[in-house]
Amino acid sequence: MIGVQLALISAFRTFSRSPSVVPESMRRSSRNSFLAVSLLASSSLFLTAHQARADEYTDLLDILKIKGSLTQGEYSALMIKHRRHQQESAEAESDRSDRRATRLASTRDQDRAGHFHSTSSSAHHVAVASGSDVTPVFLDAQDAAYDAAASARSARQSMLAAQAAINDPTIVRVDKYVPGKGVTFHAGPVAINLSGFVNGFYTYDNAYGRYVGGGTSAGAGGSKFDASAVRNGYLPAALITKITTTQDxxxxxxxxxxxxxxxxxxxxxxxxxxxxxxxxxxxxxIDFRQVYMTFGNKKMGTIKIGRDLGIFGSDAILDDATLITLGSIGGNSAPGNTSLGRIGVGYLYADWIPQISYQSPMMSGVQVTVGVMQPMDEFNFAGTNNNGTGPDALSAQSTHHSAPMAQGKVTYDFTSGDIKGRVWAGFLIQHQQRLYSSVISESQGKSATVEAGEVGAKLSYKGFEGVGYYYRASGLGSTGLFFDGITPAGNKRNSEGYYVQGSYSFDKKLRLAASYGVSNLYQAPGEIDSILVRRNESEVGALFYKWTDWIQFVAEYSHTESIAHNGNRGKDNSASGGAVLFF
Incomplete structure (x- = not known):
């Protein structure tokens, strides 16, 4: 092919030095033709060199199979495709050779007979008139044109094959990684996402006070002590697997x-x-909190069946800055999976509940979520009188349910200039049956309908962010759902709580947050002052430093106080430092 290009250059120069042979306009037209022919010849040279290296593909497949990157089935399928392409290329090359031999013989016969045809190719006449036989050059150029067309067809076939490979179940692809979104693999039409987090903190706590039944302060146990621990925060660690696809x-x-x-x-x-x-x-x-499925689309909304975070109180938790710190530690001498965050000191824990729920499509920023949940028992969390050792329970309990728990909420998301926000309102309702205690028995058929409502708002403006939340309930209790919500006599206790929170991000790495929250549990008519908790409150301040996209360092101080109806108080002050990694 290099000889072809040299011949083209020689012919072009000969033609340029012979201005008397043809008019100037014909020379300009032919000059352009020569340039085009030269480019086509160069393309042919590239394609020929590419075909000469075709066996390297076979070598590559052999290496990948030996290294275990290809299964036997994948190797065989790719080799079959490769052999077919080699055969097609060989057949195309044979056709080109036959066409060239035929054209060459025909052109030479015409030249011997002295026939000069008037065609659109002025360059052919000039070459023959000047005594230069450049017929092979034009034949090579024509071959290059055929090769270029074949290359275009091959490129299109490769594009179609690549598109088909996207949904090929034998090929696994990986999405570009987005920090905090996990790693996503695609096996044909199925996507598998792995995400999670790990955290750990050193915590020092100074606790003191008198016993408070149901208090969230570590000092509510009625003793004075200092305690150190290496522990989880409000979140434990997590490994979350999400498998998604679209069908019909x-x-x-x-x-x-x-x-x-x-x-x-x-x-x-x-x-x-x-x-x-x-x-x-x-x-x-090991807390296997989530096991659920969803199905739906943007038009019909989404149905969820399984175990996941409840609806009532979920926004309050997810917007809480202590979610990735500790907040109220709830005891430091023998730490469990988690601290308390703001559970019982600003909101009730939404919990992870078996459910069948529906979330509507987003309509002008408005979305509705409703669901039926596994009903939960009333629970005597506060224990008994006389510092938890007496015979009398502080709250009634239950074990039977003829109807499910119902929860729901409405959210509205909006943006106005640099202001972004969400406001929401939610509800919870459940009928408790067969209440029992030291005062009443299940056979009496005592029952109560528990009701609760909530409102909240979250606003952000540039580096500032604020959250406000409030709930009120009858029979729902405090800290956890249905904890100490009903008296031993079967009467409902009212409760309410709130928290306010503000944070400021100095830049993309450094953020400061502070919050204050309260949960109150009121006595029912006829109750006398007892050691049952009346009020839990806490103040929290935290500093976050985002070192990389994955890891954040956290330093926090919190003060928690629990107060009983009889005036007992428990307090604790804790300081923590550690790190959280999200992937």
Whole structure:
């Protein structure tokens, strides 16, 4: 092919030196033709060199198979495709050779007979008139044109093959990584996302006070002590697997969320969320909080079936700055899977509840979520009188339910210039049956309908962010859902709480946050002052430094106080430092 290009250059120069042979206009036209022919010849040279290296593809497949990167099935399929392409290339080359031989013989016969045809190719006449036989040059150029057309067809076939490979179930692809969104693999039409987080803190706590039944302060246990621990924060660790696909226009997902802790587990009423056991040869608790599926689309909305975070109180938790710190530690001498954050000191824990729920499409920023949930028992969290050792329980309990719990909320998201925000309102309702205590028995058929409502707002403006939240309930209790919500006589206790929070981001790395929250549990008519908690409150300040896209360092101080109806108080002051990694 190099000889072809040299011949083209020689012919072009000969033609340029013979201005008397043809008019100037014909010379300009032919000069352009020669340039085009030269480019086509160069393209042919590239394609020929590319074909000469075709066997390197076979070598590459052999290496990948030996290294285990290809299965036997993948190797065989790719080799079959490669052999077919080689055969097609050989057949195309044979056709070109036959066409060239035929054209060359025909052109030479015409030249011997002295026939000169008037065609659009002025360059051919000039070359023959000047005594230069450049017929092979034009034949090579024509071959180059055929090769270029074949290359275009091959490129199109490669593009179609690449598009088909996107949904090929034998090929696994990986999405470009986005910090905080996990790693996503695609196997044909199925996407598998792995995400999660790990955290750990050193915490020092100074606790003191008198006993408060149901108090969230570490000092509510009625003693004075200092305690150190290496522990989880409000969140344990997590490994979350999400599998998604679309079939017949329906988006579907299955989610499995595993949340292990750092410290030894000592199962109690709250299972993995009970207090820990810092004894040698212990093992941590594994909290498999999430197991659910979803299906739907942007037009019909989404249905969820399984175990996931409840609806009532979920925004209050997810907007809480202590979510990635500790907040109220709830005891430091034998830490469990988590601290308390603002549970019981600003909101009730939404909890992870078996449910069937529906979330509507977003309509002008408005979205509705409703669901039926596994009904929960009334629970005597506060214990008994006389510092928890007396015979009389402080609250009634229940074990039977003929109807599910219902929850729902409405959210509105908006943007106005640099201001972004969300406002929401939610509800919870459940009928409690067969209440029992030391005062009443299940056979009496005592029942109560528990009701609760909430409102909240979150606003952000440039580096500032503020959150405000309020709830009020009858029979729902404090701290956890249905904790101490009903008296031993079967009467509902009212409760309410709120928290306010502000934060400021100095830049993309450094952020400061502070919050204050309160939860109140009121006595029902006829109750006398007891050691039952009346009020839990806390103040929290935290500093966050985002070192990389994955890891943040956290320093925090919190003060928590619990007050009983009889005036007992428990307090604690804690300082923590550690890191959180999200991937």
């Amino acid at each position: 226009g329906i988006d579907m997902a299955a989610v499995f969320g595993m949340y292990p802790g750092l410290d030894n587990n000592k199962p109690g009423a709250m299972n993995a969320n009970s207090g820990g056991s810092p004894v040698a040869l212990g093992t941590p608790g």
